[in-house]
Amino acid sequence: MSREARRDDLIAAALDLFSTSPPERVSVDDIAARADVSRPLFYRYFSSIRELQVAALRTVTDGLIDRLAVDAEGEPLDRLRAVVRGLIAVADEYRAGYIALLRSGSVIATSETEALVDQVRNRAVELILAELGVAEPSPLLLVTLRCWTAVVEGTLLSWLQEGALPRDELDTWLVDQLVAMLTVTATHDPATVSFASPPARRGGRR
Template sequence: MTPQARREDLISAALELFGSRPPEDVSVDDVVARADVSRPLFYRYFASIRELRVAALRSVTDGLIDRLAQRAEGTRTERLRSAVRAFLDVAAEHRAGYVALLRSGSVVATSETNAIVDEVRNRAVEVILADAGITDPAPLLLATLRCWTAVVEGTLLTWLQDGDLPAVELDAWLVDQLLAMLEVTARHEPRGGES
């Protein structure tokens, strides 16, 4: 196995474990057992379990950013729903890691992981603006889009932790939230979307 493939194998093992328990509960011994490698081999690729957690969470967010960049077919609303579904799919696939990453007080939530989350938020805003053809957004529009990403994250946490929200309705509901927010913003921003 190449060094890159071995590193990815360790990350995959960690992500599998994160699917069933919070990342802070996963140890080096758990990862090496899942990957069927020795502890010394683990330390050849990662200095600590913390470094592996960050790399694993980075791989999740990189995958999400890649999926956000893919253009779905259909109307602007349909494309936006597709982007929201990407969030839902990735969050569900990596449930424990995603919850730990966004939950305040988690040992996984550090300045480094917060910066990773911010990349996803910023990319989501960029995708929406690019899809609308807006290159110079008005401050109120930018604030609206950033607030909406917080709504999406809060909704996903509620969905993942409580399980009370029906997943099949979440993408439409979240897109309707954004459309309503944009309508209010347009009433308060006479210059329109661009400054």
């Protein structure tokens, strides 16, 4: 097995364990056993359990960013719903890893993991601005979009941890939240447009 393949295998083993245990409770021995390698071999690829945790969490954020890059068909709102469904699928696939990324006070939280989360948030904002046709968003529009990403994260955390929200309604509800937030922002900021705006208004500040 190549070095890269072995490294990926260890990351996959870690993510598999994260599906049933919080990352901070998974040890080097647990990962080595799941990947069927020795403890010394583990340290040939990662200097510490923390390095592997960050690499595994990067796999989660890479999956989220890949979903944000999906070029779905249809109207803007339909495309955005498709993207949100993709985010839901990734969060569900990497449930424990996603929770670890966003959970307040996580013992594995570092400036690096926070930067990984910011990459996803920034890509989501870029995607929405592109759909709105806005090249130079106003400060209030940016605040609105960043607040919506927080709504998405909070909703997915509640869904993953409590299971009380119906999955098949999450994408529509979250997109409706965005439309409502943009509509309210537009009443306070003439530079803001919404998905419901007529074509003549689309474009905002350029």
